[in-house]
Amino acid sequence: MRSARLELALQSGALVLPASGDIIVLRPRAGDDLSALPHDRVVVKTGFKPDHDYFEAQGYRMEGTGSVAIVCVPRAKAEARALMADAINTQIIVVDGQKTDGVESLLKDCKVLGLEVGEALSKAHGKLAVVKPSAALAEWAAKPLLIEGGFQTLPAVFSADGPDRGSILLAAALPAKLGNRVADFGAGWGYLSRAILERDGVKELDLIEAEAEALTCARANITDPRAKFFWADATTYKTAKLWDTVVMNPPFHNTREADAGLGMGFIQAAQKGLAPSGSLWMVSNRHLPYEKLLVTLFKQVEEIGTDKAFRVTRASYPIRTR
Secondary structure (H helix, E strand, C coil): CHHHHHHHHHHHCCCCCCCCCCEEEECCCCCCCCCCCCHHHEEEECCEHHHHHHHHHCCCECCCCCCEEEEECCCCHHHHHHHHHHCCCCCEEEEEEEHHHCHHHHHHHHHHCCCEECCCEEECCEEEEEEECCHHHHHHCCCCEEECCCEEECCCCCCCCCCCHHHHHHHHHCCCECCCEEEEECCCCCHHHHHHHCCECCCEEEEEECEHHHHHHHHHHCCCCCEEEEECCCCCCCCCCCEEEEEECCCCECCCCECHHHHHHHHHHHHHHEEEEEEEEEEEECCCCCHHHHHHHEEEEEEEEECCCEEEEEEEEECCCC
């Protein structure tokens, strides 16, 4: 637990906070306990909307600068390095994370980069260490990638090197016409959105994406005036005007463990946002148990395409309960 390591570091003197000034906490996850830190001095910075909303609801400030940065180590190495680079102008960087998320590897990389790394404290299956920042961290700053198809991505976003197999399968399966109003749930950096806009009759496309960096890439990749961009959690987003079609390749990982509940949340939100004659087009890993839910929410459910790992499903005519 993050709070246990922070408490240990503060009590042992391994971490000594300045008497004043803000403490920037980079990329904590919803549920993380930051109570070991003075609440009025904490500024939480995260581009993931569900996490942002969680800490904002607890009264934390979401904007500001400070002399201390606490990097909550994410699973992706490129993202962890980019967070370290974001803290280049602070006086102290506290690196904290689970062993399963690569905190030990990150601390080793800091030493290789020539940074001064304090003794690491181990607790609750993780480690915490104080790192002194230097100009060398600029080497780890996130740099845009230009990939096939002219798409721009960033190293930490999902499938940064190119579209994943599921999205390619879904894009190829989409029909010639999708209706006037379409939504791309979990739009990422815009691969499926471009395919949607190539279909006849699309007048409006809502890109709904919870990761701010991915949405930034999507804005660069999708310049069509029919597209509108929403930094939002697709599972809770409510549209003012129902869609004719929802297209999605929903995530199924929140941690290292697969979580079918994420995709189910996407499906339920799509059903609520579709017009009575609307359709959901989705791709998913074959092993995920979505069909049982789909048949309770839609009058027609059919498999459109498949390969060894993925299936494309069309679910039409959402069932309205009174």
